[in-house]
Amino acid sequence: MRPLGLAVVLLLNLTVVGQTPASQVPVIHFHSANRQIGLPVPGPEISEKKYIVQQMSGGVALFDCDNDGKLDMAVVNDSTIDHYKNSGGDPLITLYHQEDGLKFKDITKQAGLTRKGWGMGISVADYDNDGLLDIYVTGYGGNALYHNLGNCKFEDVTDKAGVGVGGFSTGSAWADYDRDGKVDLFVSRYIHTEVDRLNEIKTNYKGLMVEAPWGMHGESDLLFHNRGNGTFEDVSQKAGVSDPATHIGLGAVWGDYDNDGWPDLYVANDTEPNYLYHNKHDGTFEDVALLAGAAVSAEGQPLGSMGVDFGDFNNDGNLDITVATFAYQPIELHQGNGKGEFQDETWPAKTGQPSFRWVKWGIGFADLDNDGRQDIMVASGHIYTAIDTLPGEPGYKEPFLLYHNSGKGTFDEMAQASGLNDEPLQSRRGIAFGDINNDGNIDAVVFNQNQPPSVFINDTKNSNHRVLFKLVGTASNRAAIGARMVIETTTGEQMREVKAGSSYLSQSDLRLHFGLGKDATMTKVSIRWPNGKTEELKDVPADAIYTVIEGEGIKGKVALPAAGM
Numbered sequence: 001m002r003p004l005g006l007a008v009v010l011l012l013n014l015t016v017v018g019q020t021p022a023s024q025v026p027v028i029h030f031h032s033a034n035r036q037i038g039l040p041v042p043g044p045e046i047s048e049k050k051y052i053v054q055q056m057s058g059g060v061a062l063f064d065c066d067n068d069g070k071l072d073m074a075v076v077n078d079s080t081i082d083h084y085k086n087s088g089g090d091p092l093i094t095l096y097h098q099e100d101g102l103k104f105k106d107i108t109k110q111a112g113l114t115r116k117g118w119g120m121g122i123s124v125a126d127y128d129n130d131g132l133l134d135i136y137v138t139g140y141g142g143n144a145l146y147h148n149l150g151n152c153k154f155e156d157v158t159d160k161a162g163v164g165v166g167g168f169s170t171g172s173a174w175a176d177y178d179r180d181g182k183v184d185l186f187v188s189r190y191i192h193t194e195v196d197r198l199n200e201i202k203t204n205y206k207g208l209m210v211e212a213p214w215g216m217h218g219e220s221d222l223l224f225h226n227r228g229n230g231t232f233e234d235v236s237q238k239a240g241v242s243d244p245a246t247h248i249g250l251g252a253v254w255g256d257y258d259n260d261g262w263p264d265l266y267v268a269n270d271t272e273p274n275y276l277y278h279n280k281h282d283g284t285f286e287d288v289a290l291l292a293g294a295a296v297s298a299e300g301q302p303l304g305s306m307g308v309d310f311g312d313f314n315n316d317g318n319l320d321i322t323v324a325t326f327a328y329q330p331i332e333l334h335q336g337n338g339k340g341e342f343q344d345e346t347w348p349a350k351t352g353q354p355s356f357r358w359v360k361w362g363i364g365f366a367d368l369d370n371d372g373r374q375d376i377m378v379a380s381g382h383i384y385t386a387i388d389t390l391p392g393e394p395g396y397k398e399p400f401l402l403y404h405n406s407g408k409g410t411f412d413e414m415a416q417a418s419g420l421n422d423e424p425l426q427s428r429r430g431i432a433f434g435d436i437n438n439d440g441n442i443d444a445v446v447f448n449q450n451q452p453p454s455v456f457i458n459d460t461k462n463s464n465h466r467v468l469f470k471l472v473g474t475a476s477n478r479a480a481i482g483a484r485m486v487i488e489t490t491t492g493e494q495m496r497e498v499k500a501g502s503s504y505l506s507q508s509d510l511r512l513h514f515g516l517g518k519d520a521t522m523t524k525v526s527i528r529w530p531n532g533k534t535e536e537l538k539d540v541p542a543d544a545i546y547t548v549i550e551g552e553g554i555k556g557k558v559a560l561p562a563a564g565m
Contacts, residue, residue: 027414027462028375028402028404028458029418029460029461030418030419030456030457030458030460031419031422031459032419032422032456033455033457034452034454036102037102037103038105039096039104039452039453041423042424042448042452042454048386049383049384049449050211051211052211052212052216053118053140053195054078054079056190056250056383056429057119057449058076058077058121058447058505059075059076059119059120059122059138059430059432059506059507060075060122060430060431060432060447060506060507061074061432061506061507062433062434062445062507063124063133063434063507063509063510065095065097065111065132065152066150066152067131069545070098071098071509072152073095073096074093074096075093075094075096075447075453076119076121076137076139076447077091077092077093077094077119078118078119078450079118079119081195084118084141084195085196087116088116089116089118089119090116091108091114091116092116092118092119092139092144093108093113093122093137094108095107095108095111095113098436112153112156113154114156115144117139117140117142119137120139120140120168120169120505121137121138121171121172121430121501121505122135122138122505123136123172123173123174123501124136124507124510125185125481125500126477126478126479127145127185128230129181129182129473129477130478131478132149133148133510134147136174138169138170138171138172138505140167140169140195141166142158142165143158143165143169143172143187144156144164145163145164160230160231161230162231162233162234163185163187163224165222167192168219169190170189170190170249170250170251170505171186171188171252171267171504172185172186172188172252172501172505173185173186173252173499173500173501174254174481175254175265175481175500176476176481176482176530176531177223177239177254177265177279177283179262179530179532180228181473181531182227182477183226183477183481183500184223184224184232185223185224185226185232186221186224186241186252186254186267187222187223187224188221188249188267188268189219189220190213190250191216191218191248192216192217193216205384208384208386208390210384213270214271218245218249220236220243220244220246221241221242221243222242223241223242235283240277240285240286240287241265241275241285245272247269248269248271248272249267250268250270250504251267251503252267252268252308252502253265253266253308253499253501254482254499254501255310255319255497255499256482256484256497257276257310257318257336257342258278258339259318259339260279260281261532262281263482263530264276264278264279265277265285266294266308266310266321268305268308268324269302270305270306271302272302273289273295273302274289274295274296274302274305274308274323275287275289276294276295278340288340292340293341293343297329297332297344297346298344303325303332304325305323305325306324306359306360306504307323307324307431307503307505307506308322308363308502309363309364309365311365312374312494312495313365315372315493315494315495316338317338317486317495318336319336320333320334320365321334321336322351322364324361324362324378324504325355325360326359326360327357327358327382328356328357329356330346330351330353330356331346331351331352331363331378332346333346335349348410349411350403350410350411351376355378355413357394358399359382359383359394360378360380360401361378361380361430361504362378362428362504362506363376363377363431363504364376364503364508366433366442366513367442367466367513367514367515368404368441368442368458368460369464370440370465370466370516370517371405371407371515371517372464372489372491372492372494372516372517372519376403376411377401377402377403377420377444378400378402378403378431379430379431380398380399380400380401381396381397381426381428381429381448381449382394382396383427396427397425397426398425398427399415399416399420399421399425400415400418402414420456423454426449426454427448428454429447429448429504429505430446430447430503430504430505431445431504431506432445432503432507432508433503433508434509435468435511435513436455437457438558440466440468440560441458442513443455443458444456447506463518464515464517464518464563465516465519465543465563466515466542466563467514467522467540467543467545468511468512468560469511469512469525470548470556471483471485471550472547472548472549472555473530474549474550475529475550475551476529476531477530479498479500479510480510480529480550481498481530482497483498483529484496484527484528485497485525485526485527485528487514487516487522487524487540488522488524488526489517489521489522494514498510516542519542520541520542520543521539521540521541521542522540522542523538523539524537525538525540527550529550533550535550537553537554543559543563544557544558544560545557545558545560
């Protein structure tokens with residue numbers, strides 16, 4: 001969380017969020033849906049956050065916990081120093097089940113999610129290949145693994161599995177890094193701090209004396225290899241991802257950035273260079289971030305990196321990286337060439353200018369208007385409540401950023417026109433993406449500090465076609481985490497990968513979504529399964545949710561509403 005120098009600031013022509021030109025057409029639009037779905041609406045309260053552990057939470061998740069075809073929602077529960085010390089905190093997460101009529105019901109207690117703690121992040125995966133998605137929760141002081149028993153009932157298997165960890169865990173992400181058919185788990189960790197011995201290390205930030213990570217010691221990261229018997233082995237050091245320099249880790253995401261068929265790992269480090277771990281195919285990794293051009297900014301500075309995501313914003317078949325950063329730093333956009341190298345496109349693509357003032361956290365690529373191009377949505381919020389006392393500074397509660405992909409290598413920021421900032425601002429953290437109401441549009445769930453989460457339903461109206469794919473592995477891991485899909489239409493090609501963990505400490509829908517514009521048919525759909533095997537589908541119609549089983553093709557189809565409805 002280190003700001004760029006004053007000289008850089010003075011050279012920038014900043015775009016102020018909230019001043020959308022009147023002539024701009026809202027091609028993407030959301031509405032706040034908390035009242036509609038039965039969740040409380042975030043209010044105006046602010047509580048002082050003196051310590052880093054109080055500032056960093058938290059994550060959200062969208063996933064189907066009972067295979068009924070509707071996305072359910074999980075949100076971590078943060079805490080306060082006194083509450084955590086006196087009672088051990090609250091249950092690490094709250095689980096909301098989606099009922100009929102787009103209503104959500106809190107089922108945390110009956111689901112068996114009772115382990116207490118200080119929640120930070122969430123990811124999901126089917127670690128035992130039984131067809132049910134399991135939940136991993138990171139937290140301060142200890143993590144939890146919940147095994148899905150069916151019907152959204154869970155068993156706490158943390159101790160048996162050996163993944164409870166300790167310290168200050170933040171990000172988590174799953175992938176089958178050795179392609180043995182079982183997903184493995186990476187956990188990033190943040191600073192070393194103890195609630196029983198808080199010394200309130202003070203840093204002068206613009207005249208405010210605050211606790212900040214500068215000068216604080218980090219904690220090592222962890223990689224757990226799935227043994228296939230319900231337990232995991234810590235292979236962090238052997239694999240080369242233990243972070244011996246103890247950089248300060250936050251968001252993490254897996255993706256095959258060099259197109260060799262093996263999952264690689266990108267880790268956001270706060271105030272330090274980011275990691276890009278290249279998979280060497282032998283159970284080990286090599287950090288190549290500096291050589292690849294994905295470790296620091298275009299100016300050569302490490303940034304306060306928070307949330308991360310892989311996506312293909314220019315539809316060239318190669319994964320690109322976007323990174324959410326601290327105040328007076330730009331959102332990073334690194335364009336991949338598929339050969340292991342990245343070009344910093346932050347300023348040319350116009351993601352830097354509008355984002356510069358804000359503290360950015362949750363971030364993700366998603367095609368929000370189904371035009372066939374991935375947009376970028378960002379959740380923001382400051383970490384210091386006292387920032388409101390400084391004239392001219394961004395407030396503690398900050399606006400969304402929404403970048404519409406022009407298709408010309410640039411983005412147009414349009415959050416104000418989209419309706420995302422119509423509700424009172426909050427200090428937001430994680431964001432998860434998915435089609436909550438199964439209408440073909442990608443919606444979003446966002447974590448608000450000390451408030452209920454915000455749910456935003458995408459009500460964009462146009463005639464663009466779209467499609468979702470639920471992939472089911474057989475020889476590969478059951479949730480097909482790491483699978484790559486390429487669809488072809490008369491307009492061109494698009495590529496997506498199934499990701500378990502991304503954004504800021506959050507989990508998006510595992511189903512792959514494609515906007516198809518005016519194309520009503522995909523001439524070819526190619527799938528590279530996590531084990532490296534491939535298969536193709538021909539002449540697949542748009543406007544449906546498909547279930548595709550490895551080696552068996554399409555085994556389920558649910559029609560989407562007519563485009564524009």
